[in-house]
Amino acid sequence: MLSADAAGGARLTAVNGRAEALDLQIGDRLADARARAGTYVQVRDADPDADADALRRLALWGLRYTPLSSPWPEDMGGDGFFLDVTGASHLFGGEMALLKDLARRLSQFGLDARCALAETPGAAWALSRFHHGLPVILIPGEEKQALSPLPIEALRIDGETSATLRRLGFKTVGTLIDRPRAPFAARFDGKLLTRLDQALGRAAEPLGFIMPPALYHARRQLLEPVSHQDAIVAIMARLMRDLVPELTRDGMGVRHLRLDLFRVDGVVASLDLGLARPSRDPAHVTKLAALKLDRLASDIDAGFGFETLTLSATQVEPMTARQESLLDRIDDHDTSEREAMLIDSLMHRLGEDRVRRLVARASHIPEQAGGIVLAAQVQTPSQQKPHTGPRPFLLLPKPEAAEVLSLLPEGPPRRFRWRGVMRNAVQADGPERIAGEWWRDRQGEPDLTRDYYVVEDEIGHRFWLYREGVQDRETDPPRWFVHGFFA
Amino acid sequence: MLSPAPHRMEIDDLRRLLPLLEGDALARANLPFGIPAIDGHLPRGGLPLGALHEVRAVDFVALPAAFGFSLALLGRIDRRKPLILIAGRSLAEHGRIYYHGLAALGVNPERLIWVAPRDRRQVLWAMETSLRSGIPAAVIAMVAEGLHLHDSQRLQLAAKTAGIPLVLVSARKAARSNVAVTRWAIDAAPAGRDRFGLIAQARWRVKLERCRNGRPGEWLVEWNHAAYRFRLAAALADPALPESAGNSAAWRLTG
Numbered sequence: 001m002l003s004a005d006a007a008g009g010a011r012l013t014a015v016n017g018r019a020e021a022l023d024l025q026i027g028d029r030l031a032d033a034r035a036r037a038g039t040y041v042q043v044r045d046a047d048p049d050a051d052a053d054a055l056r057r058l059a060l061w062g063l064r065y066t067p068l069s070s071p072w073p074e075d076m077g078g079d080g081f082f083l084d085v086t087g088a089s090h091l092f093g094g095e096m097a098l099l100k101d102l103a104r105r106l107s108q109f110g111l112d113a114r115c116a117l118a119e120t121p122g123a124a125w126a127l128s129r130f131h132h133g134l135p136v137i138l139i140p141g142e143e144k145q146a147l148s149p150l151p152i153e154a155l156r157i158d159g160e161t162s163a164t165l166r167r168l169g170f171k172t173v174g175t176l177i178d179r180p181r182a183p184f185a186a187r188f189d190g191k192l193l194t195r196l197d198q199a200l201g202r203a204a205e206p207l208g209f210i211m212p213p214a215l216y217h218a219r220r221q222l223l224e225p226v227s228h229q230d231a232i233v234a235i236m237a238r239l240m241r242d243l244v245p246e247l248t249r250d251g252m253g254v255r256h257l258r259l260d261l262f263r264v265d266g267v268v269a270s271l272d273l274g275l276a277r278p279s280r281d282p283a284h285v286t287k288l289a290a291l292k293l294d295r296l297a298s299d300i301d302a303g304f305g306f307e308t309l310t311l312s313a314t315q316v317e318p319m320t321a322r323q324e325s326l327l328d329r330i331d332d333h334d335t336s337e338r339e340a341m342l343i344d345s346l347m348h349r350l351g352e353d354r355v356r357r358l359v360a361r362a363s364h365i366p367e368q369a370g371g372i373v374l375a376a377q378v379q380t381p382s383q384q385k386p387h388t389g390p391r392p393f394l395l396l397p398k399p400e401a402a403e404v405l406s407l408l409p410e411g412p413p414r415r416f417r418w419r420g421v422m423r424n425a426v427q428a429d430g431p432e433r434i435a436g437e438w439w440r441d442r443q444g445e446p447d448l449t450r451d452y453y454v455v456e457d458e459i460g461h462r463f464w465l466y467r468e469g470v471q472d473r474e475t476d477p478p479r480w481f482v483h484g485f486f487a
Numbered sequence: 488m489l490s491p492a493p494h495r496m497e498i499d500d501l502r503r504l505l506p507l508l509e510g511d512a513l514a515r516a517n518l519p520f521g522i523p524a525i526d527g528h529l530p531r532g533g534l535p536l537g538a539l540h541e542v543r544a545v546d547f548v549a550l551p552a553a554f555g556f557s558l559a560l561l562g563r564i565d566r567r568k569p570l571i572l573i574a575g576r577s578l579a580e581h582g583r584i585y586y587h588g589l590a591a592l593g594v595n596p597e598r599l600i601w602v603a604p605r606d607r608r609q610v611l612w613a614m615e616t617s618l619r620s621g622i623p624a625a626v627i628a629m630v631a632e633g634l635h636l637h638d639s640q641r642l643q644l645a646a647k648t649a650g651i652p653l654v655l656v657s658a659r660k661a662a663r664s665n666v667a668v669t670r671w672a673i674d675a676a677p678a679g680r681d682r683f684g685l686i687a688q689a690r691w692r693v694k695l696e697r698c699r700n701g702r703p704g705e706w707l708v709e710w711n712h713a714a715y716r717f718r719l720a721a722a723l724a725d726p727a728l729p730e731s732a733g734n735s736a737a738w739r740l741t742g
Contacts, residue, residue: 338620338622339568339569339600339622341620341622342569342600342616342617342620342622342623343600345616345620346600346602346613346616346617349609349612349613349616350602350603350604350605350609350613351605354602354603354604354605355600355601355602355603356600356601356602356603357597357599357600357601358584358585358586358589358596358597358599358601359586360586360587360596366585366587369586369587370585370586370587370596371586372583372584372601375600387587390591390686391585391587391588391591392585392588393551393555393558393584393585393588393589393591393592394551394554394578394581394582394583394584394585394588395582395583395584395585395588396581396582396583397582397583426677427677427678427685427686429685429686454686456677456678456686458677459548459674459675459676459677460552460674460675460676460677460678460690460692461548461549461551461552461675462551462675462678462686462689484582484585484588485551485581485582486551486555486588486689487551487552487554487555487556487558487559487591487592487689487691487710
């Protein structure tokens with residue numbers, strides 16, 4: 001038994017079969033239950049978070065049947081999940097075979113499953129809870145007859161509502177179905193009628209699916225579980241080839257893929273693959289998966305092997321059709337496409353954050369004008385104009401303080417000490433004044449005016465130094481910083 | 488499309504021949520500096536493209552000079568193709584590559600792909616993958632320590648097969664023995680001045696320390712960022728150099 005603290009003392013929140021035999025029920029006070037049982041009962045604290053977590057994992061496992069799986073939230077009991085098997089049941093030999101397979105596998109996990117299949121989530125929920133003789137499949141259109149004999153709790157309503165209804169004499173769903181609606185709407189909140197309509201298919205019910213529905217989806221079930229990386233890559237290639245005809249038909253290429261690996265014991269491992277450009281080339285996608293697996297091999301625990309693999313395209317983009325054969329011959333015909341392939345390879349082996357490109361941004365503050373972004377995010381060339389003044393090709397992300405000697409307070413530097421080395425400024429070109437972006441309200445320190453100098457020392461090393469703040473007006477004394485290096 | 492059938496067949500035939508020619512050309516393609524004095528020291532009058540090269544900064548402070556020289560040199564190869572820069576921590580001391588400063592070295596910043604591998608093994612992998620893909624115009628890698636002989640042989644082969652140069656930039660004192668076709672030592676040099684006495688053209692002390700099928704040499708090279716080309720900064724003969732700039736006490740011409 002599990003118990004949790006509630007108003008007026010601990011109450012039971014879950015009981016197993018043997019406790020039920022002792023006529024103990026959910027909601028009983030723990031003290032009463034102990035007294036009534038008359039024998040030793042084992043009580044543990046309930047852990048709702050762990051339960052929700054376990055349910056989520058189970059719902060993830062449910063993805064082996066269909067890409068649409070939705071765990072029940074708290075107000076539905078939080079003890080089951082929906083699978084939308086529309087268009088997926090034939091893969092398992094029909095709906096009944098699917099349900100039996102589902103129940104059998106769940107019982108192998110030690111779970112006592114009650115499975116029902118219906119046109120609406122509401123009806124399926126009601127049947128799975130209150131119907132005798134499961135698994136059951138409801139023929140479309142018979143919701144009314146099937147639900148009528150069930151108790152009103154089958155409508156997914158809270159305890160208070162059901163208690164009030166019972167007091168008023170409404171004990172089964174059937175007694176509610178054909179009643180005038182207005183009095184109910186006035187007496188109860190809208191939830192009751194909504195739930196009734198949802199169960200009967202009169203109102204649509206959006207489900208919170210655990211994964212965004214995949215746009216394109218392919219699945220392989222294996223006779224023998226696989227655990228070897230090469231085998232997974234080979235199956236991945238076949239899955240991708242399965243997707244190609246549909247992608248080609250719709251003129252789409254994939255930008256993001258997810259490979260789900262279903263382990264024999266119900267654990268699911270997922271592999272996300274992002275592409276720099278839309279593609280539907282199985283060889284390319286497979287290569288990326290292989291590279292990614294190389295990197296993640298130690299993180300994925302194959303256990304006794306994977307029995308099912310699914311590949312879902314979670315993001316697709318239009319791709320212009322072209323003749324493959326032509327491309328093969330004229331090799332450098334589409335450089336940018338081949339460039340994207342190289343970026344993909346590098347990203348998947350080294351990590352997405354390890355491959356970057358430079359972009360220009362609209363700002364005249366040097367460190368904000370030039371950015372470094374993930375190569376995966378760059379879409380179009382930047383449209384910013386290059387800055388006109390001399391700019392170093394290496395820039396310190398955080399300017400480093402330098403001690404500077406100059407003859408005049410506002411004059412160019414003569415000598416400067418930076419990183420512990422004193423250097424003579426043989427030449428100092430400037431200043432180039434860059435005003436702070438005063439119109440942007442930054443918290444903390446305001447942007448001060450900077451006077452930049454290109455400074456060359458005796459040997460010929462060229463630095464980019466600046467003095468921060470205009471003397472007397474903004475700061476006193478001015479501070480100097482080294483900001484970049486010229487070739 | 489108005490190309491009649493027979494015409495197109497001829498073009499197709501010619502296209503089929505193209506890769507053959509290219510393959511041959513790839514093995515021999517090279518990149519001249521455009522300076523006879525330097526090109527004369529290099530095999531077939533230019534820097535061999537499909538090869539491993541080593542560019543060494545004479546000290547740590549000269550690393551920007553060595554790196555800038557390499558970028559200016561490689562930026563001139565096929566401007567449509569990307570430049571791969573492989574640099575992890577070794578560049579961090581000198582900050583990051585900056586968009587607006589690259590144009591002065593003749594490199595379109597949009598071409599650059601910066602790869603930052605985590606460790607040595609990944610650096611090697613990234614270099615080899617980039618080369619074998621045949622896609623970039625060149626690969627520049629900042630390496631803290633030298634390559635093992637075996638690794639350098641592997642990379643030299645990859646560079647040769649793809650016809651893409653791989654340039655290793657480092658700030659090490661002495662080079663470990665490897666199969667690099669050329670080895671350069673770069674030091675900073677006072678820049679060329681314009682007629683107002685302002686810093687105008689970047690200059691480097693370029694020393695060719697080793698060159699297979701060529702001979703070593705030492706020059707003072709100047710980068711003309713308007714014309715995107717190198718030239719010798721012969722201080723005495725350079726009319727662009729005003730006398731005042733020669734006052735610098737450190738001014739010594741070598742080579």
